Amino acid sequence: MAWQLHYTSARRGPTGRAGFQFVAETPGLPDGVRAGVTPYLAYRPPPDAPPSPDDSELGLFPVSLLYDRVDGRPLLLRCRYLGRDYSGRFGNFFAHAVVAEPDELEGLRPAELWRAPHWAPLPASGAVLDPLDELAPGAALDPEALAAWLAASGPDDPYALLALLVDAVAGVLERGHGRVVLVADDVELIARWIAVVSYSLPVAAAARLSFVTYTADPDGAAQRLVGTTPAVWSAVRHHAPHASAFDLREGGADGRASRFARTVAGCWRAADFGGLDALGELAPLDDPGQEGAAALLALCRGDATVTAGEEGAAAELLARHGSGIPGWVWRDLVPGVPSMGLDLALAVHEHAPEELRDAVLDGLIAGLAAGRASLLTPDGCDLLYRHAERLRAVPGVAVTVLTSVARRHRGRRIAVTGELLRLDGAADLDAALREVWDTPPSAGECADLLDAHGAHPALAGLPSRTFTRLAFPGGAGLADPATLLLAGRVREIMPDGPAGRDARVVQAYGTAVTADPPRAARALAEIADAGRTSRQLAGEAFAGAARRLSRRPPEFRAELLAALPPPVRARVAQAWTAGPTGRGPVLGREVRERNDLVEVVLRLRTRGVAEPSLEAWARAAAGRWLAGRQLDAHLARSPELRAALRDLLAEGGG
Numbered sequence: 001m002a003w004q005l006h007y008t009s010a011r012r013g014p015t016g017r018a019g020f021q022f023v024a025e026t027p028g029l030p031d032g033v034r035a036g037v038t039p040y041l042a043y044r045p046p047p048d049a050p051p052s053p054d055d056s057e058l059g060l061f062p063v064s065l066l067y068d069r070v071d072g073r074p075l076l077l078r079c080r081y082l083g084r085d086y087s088g089r090f091g092n093f094f095a096h097a098v099v100a101e102p103d104e105l106e107g108l109r110p111a112e113l114w115r116a117p118h119w120a121p122l123p124a125s126g127a128v129l130d131p132l133d134e135l136a137p138g139a140a141l142d143p144e145a146l147a148a149w150l151a152a153s154g155p156d157d158p159y160a161l162l163a164l165l166v167d168a169v170a171g172v173l174e175r176g177h178g179r180v181v182l183v184a185d186d187v188e189l190i191a192r193w194i195a196v197v198s199y200s201l202p203v204a205a206a207a208r209l210s211f212v213t214y215t216a217d218p219d220g221a222a223q224r225l226v227g228t229t230p231a232v233w234s235a236v237r238h239h240a241p242h243a244s245a246f247d248l249r250e251g252g253a254d255g256r257a258s259r260f261a262r263t264v265a266g267c268w269r270a271a272d273f274g275g276l277d278a279l280g281e282l283a284p285l286d287d288p289g290q291e292g293a294a295a296l297l298a299l300c301r302g303d304a305t306v307t308a309g310e311e312g313a314a315a316e317l318l319a320r321h322g323s324g325i326p327g328w329v330w331r332d333l334v335p336g337v338p339s340m341g342l343d344l345a346l347a348v349h350e351h352a353p354e355e356l357r358d359a360v361l362d363g364l365i366a367g368l369a370a371g372r373a374s375l376l377t378p379d380g381c382d383l384l385y386r387h388a389e390r391l392r393a394v395p396g397v398a399v400t401v402l403t404s405v406a407r408r409h410r411g412r413r414i415a416v417t418g419e420l421l422r423l424d425g426a427a428d429l430d431a432a433l434r435e436v437w438d439t440p441p442s443a444g445e446c447a448d449l450l451d452a453h454g455a456h457p458a459l460a461g462l463p464s465r466t467f468t469r470l471a472f473p474g475g476a477g478l479a480d481p482a483t484l485l486l487a488g489r490v491r492e493i494m495p496d497g498p499a500g501r502d503a504r505v506v507q508a509y510g511t512a513v514t515a516d517p518p519r520a521a522r523a524l525a526e527i528a529d530a531g532r533t534s535r536q537l538a539g540e541a542f543a544g545a546a547r548r549l550s551r552r553p554p555e556f557r558a559e560l561l562a563a564l565p566p567p568v569r570a571r572v573a574q575a576w577t578a579g580p581t582g583r584g585p586v587l588g589r590e591v592r593e594r595n596d597l598v599e600v601v602l603r604l605r606t607r608g609v610a611e612p613s614l615e616a617w618a619r620a621a622a623g624r625w626l627a628g629r630q631l632d633a634h635l636a637r638s639p640e641l642r643a644a645l646r647d648l649l650a651e652g653g654g
Helices: 033-040 143-150 159-173 187-199 203-208 230-239 259-269 273-282 289-301 308-324 327-341 342-351 353-373 378-385 393-406 410-422 428-438 442-455 463-473 481-493 498-512 516-528 536-550 554-563 566-577 588-606 612-622 625-634 639-651
Strands: 003-009 019-025 064-070 073-084 090-099 180-183 225-228 242-249
Touching: 003 033, 033 064, 033 090, 064 442, 090 159, 143 159, 143 187, 159 180, 159 187, 159 242, 180 187, 180 230, 187 225, 187 230, 187 612, 230 242, 259 273, 259 289, 273 289, 289 308, 289 327, 308 342, 327 353, 342 353, 342 378, 353 378, 378 393, 393 410, 393 428, 410 428, 410 442, 442 463, 442 481, 463 481, 463 498, 463 536, 481 498, 481 588, 498 516, 498 536, 516 536, 516 554, 516 566, 536 554, 536 566, 554 566, 554 588, 566 588, 566 612, 588 612, 588 625, 588 639, 612 625, 612 639
Parallel strands: 180 225, 180 242
Antiparallel strands: 003 019, 003 090, 064 073, 073 090
């Protein structure tokens, strides 16, 4: 129900006194309501109104309809100027207040009550007013009539004005302070515009939009939407620079409105009240997602003018409200996914009902295939990779997605390689695989690739890259069991190509560093003679094998050298004498290494084999006094080797 109160200047009111007072009210008025209404009870005529109007002029004074809230209850207050009071003085007015329970306005916009039938033209003759069981709107401001009025409003563009007005009202509602001022000679025009704005808002937002159709004090009004006359505004506008003012007499407006406001205006232009309801359903006016709501509605209707920024707002709205988005939105969005920006399309896929996600994914892929694959983000690539089988029909998109995933997730490179090899018609598959395997595979990864895809031509170079990487530095990883297993697998699958030849070098390295001297010599000779093998691989394998063999006992090394062809023996000798043992030793370890290598030279001589570079090095190393003493002690238990050392030195003139 709703309670009524009448207020005017009377000779004798219910309390027996004279002057302005409540002269009638509904019994049972809740506590505090009368006091809450009192501050709103004021009416001052416009400054250009006749000071002593006759009865024919009173109808020209603007009627004030105010909407606000008092202690949580809606207050509707209609004031009209009466002229003289009981004493004959001018300045009297009649205020008719209606205070309702909150649910009385459910589904109703307060502006609809502009010409409601319950408004009394004059104070009641008695002091008791009936309660209002229903607040029935007036017939003058229904949406259809307002749409027709806007369409016939003259040569200026009322829809541009409406868009800017909606933005201004949205701003004050979001901020929670400030006001928007409407200026016109005719209060009926102001009431119409207030009604249009109210219908442009969701019902809940309209319930929060306080307004007054006329006030002589727009700068002091507490309402968010305030009507006044040109005479009033010209007198006060310089004192109210913070207020947004719209002169309704001009009809048009300058400025750029938001997508939301332009959409509202477009709905009015087309008398599309369903569109207005849809906007309200997607986001309230003061919701940060109002731009996203307008963008979503535009996208649902196939509007191609939605900007990237507006799509971003729509994506944020989907993320914030998720399952709260109405079902019709998802259904209408799906056909437009191919032309959406990637971020919005991903947001639609993430938040859409499960039964629509396949269709969204198909649209997303179709859009990327149309030339937008370069816009893919890591998150987008990860999503599409989870549906890699769908990408096989669009190899250009698939390559972009798969290479992105492989770069960022090394553990997926083998699976990605498989997907790339399954593509039919992918341009430059070799370049994609080079990107995936920019860092060569490990021995285990390479073996897994061979097991899965055999001797695929696109993979032919990977084993050689793996072997070369494992060879540095100095053959460090070539003797690992996984490397040797890979070499055997390569020779089984691709024995005759470059990878097969490199695999033989790897196997030879494994033999050289583990076998007895005769087999090690043959393996070392094979590495040295690997003419068609990767130069880096063969070089590192030979250097690494020579270095590891240099740690063997002198007897082993001498037998190894004896079994090597002279050119290979000279190369090993160069490797062995290039280290610290070729200089004057300082550390005890270096002394031992020098002594062992001299012993190798001497044992080689006893076998009847000479390596000139080694012998020259040994003469130089042993010819120093201290070195001679140390070598003499080292060879004390081998008279034969001591004799060989004397012969070596004698040949050099030492």
